[in-house]
Each structure stands twice: as C-alpha cells, then as structure tokens.
Amino acid sequence: MRIDYRELKVQVRLKDSLVELGWEGIGGCGEQLRGPCPLLACPSRRTDKPSGSKDRSFSVHMEKNIYQCFRCGSSGNVIDFWQEYRSTTHYEAAKELANLMLEIKQPQHSSAPTKKS
Secondary structure (H helix, E strand, O other): OOOOHHHHHHHOOHHHHHHHOOOOOOEEEOOEEEEOOOOOOOHHHOOOOOOOOOOOOEEEEOOOOEEEEOOOOOEEEHHHHHHHHHOOOHHHHHHHHHHHHHHHHOOOOOOOOOOOO
C-alpha cells in the first residue's frame, strides 16, 4: 500500500483521532486544547494521583494539527501520535489512519434490496 504522508496529515485531524479514543480536553485557549495525556506509556497516567486532579500536560493545537505532552515528552503530528498510541511503526500507523479515514468517508449502503416499480 502506497501512502501519501503529506496528504494523510492534512486529511486526518488529530482532534478526530482523540475523539475516537474518547479523550476529552480539560481546557485551553483558542485553537489549543489541554488535558491528560492519552499515551499509555506516559507517567501522567499514574493511578496514585489525587482524585479530582486536573492533568493538563497534553496539548493539542487544532489548526496546526500537532500535539505535545509536557510529561512524557512525546510530540509531533497525527501520524506520530498514532504511532506512539498504538506502539507500532510509522508506516503501520499511517496505514491504520488511512484505513480509518476511508471507513469514515465511505457512505453506509443499505443491504436491503430496493423495490423496482
């Protein structure tokens, strides 16, 4: 499968990927959202944090389609994020995102036969 990385980074929005994972931002300003880091290897995912603590270590810039975690140091574009989240290669992450993008964009067709007049 041949992947146009530049086009993929334009078509797949980081915000959509985060929503797909159930991530919700806690705050932010303008095009920037902040919240807890969704990456499994991030130390901010510790379970010994006080209840009610609002971790804002993860930052997403919607217009630029990039992210940065100030705890684990991970940063980059939507492909980099998916690679980190899925613990896979850059190519496999891009392939998964391309397939997800195609699934979302394809209209759902009804399997019921249509009645002819």
